[in-house]
Amino acid sequence: MSAYCDSAPGHPLHGPYHDTEYGVPQTDETVLFERLCLEIFQAGLSWELILKRRAGLGEALAGFDVDTLAGWGEADVERLVTDPRLIRNRRKIAALLENARRVQALRLSHGHFAGWIRAHHPLPLADWVRLFRRTFLFTGPEVVNEFLMSLGVLPGAHRDDCPVARHLATLPSPWET
Numbered sequence: 001m002s003a004y005c006d007s008a009p010g011h012p013l014h015g016p017y018h019d020t021e022y023g024v025p026q027t028d029e030t031v032l033f034e035r036l037c038l039e040i041f042q043a044g045l046s047w048e049l050i051l052k053r054r055a056g057l058g059e060a061l062a063g064f065d066v067d068t069l070a071g072w073g074e075a076d077v078e079r080l081v082t083d084p085r086l087i088r089n090r091r092k093i094a095a096l097l098e099n100a101r102r103v104q105a106l107r108l109s110h111g112h113f114a115g116w117i118r119a120h121h122p123l124p125l126a127d128w129v130r131l132f133r134r135t136f137l138f139t140g141p142e143v144v145n146e147f148l149m150s151l152g153v154l155p156g157a158h159r160d161d162c163p164v165a166r167h168l169a170t171l172p173s174p175w176e177t
């Protein structure tokens with residue numbers, strides 16, 4: 001990922017993401033769920049395309065509100081696959097709605113989405129992938145690795161000498177118990 005620290009700064013889409021979001025720990029459920037959805041949408045596509053479409057995705061998907069999306073059903077999948085703001089992939093859209101229901105279940109078992117991550121941290125990537133596959137849909141190794149790196153759960157988002165990495169190193173991590 002070190003190349004991202006070279007190519008992203010100054011880019012209209014990648015720059016702000018690199019400087020203010022990538023590798024930054026987040027505990028807000030909507031932010032976590034948005035990130036998971038974006039990583040799933042990204043599978044097989046470019047991250048730049050996802051950043052370009054991000055605002056439209058948020059509009060079409062109720063601002064990534066877990067409770068709203070958990071209540072959407074088959075008719076909504078049919079509506080969303082024809083929505084030009086979406087990534088038109090039925091499997092991804094259906095996974096997203098089911099994953100919203102799975103996040104609701106994590107509230108019961110672990111208090112909230114971030115609590116579930118914290119309860120299992122630290123794990124090697126392979127164990128995270130097994131855990132995500134038991135818990136969510138459409139979460140293969142690349143999605144899980146990028147999701148967790150982007151939240152500072154797994155290391156490697158930034159090169160050690162990147163100014164963002166140096167700043168993040170001074171902050172307490174919400175993943176340490």
Ligand SMILES: [Zn+2]
Pocket residue numbers: 004005018157158159162163164165
């Ligand atoms: Zn960086």
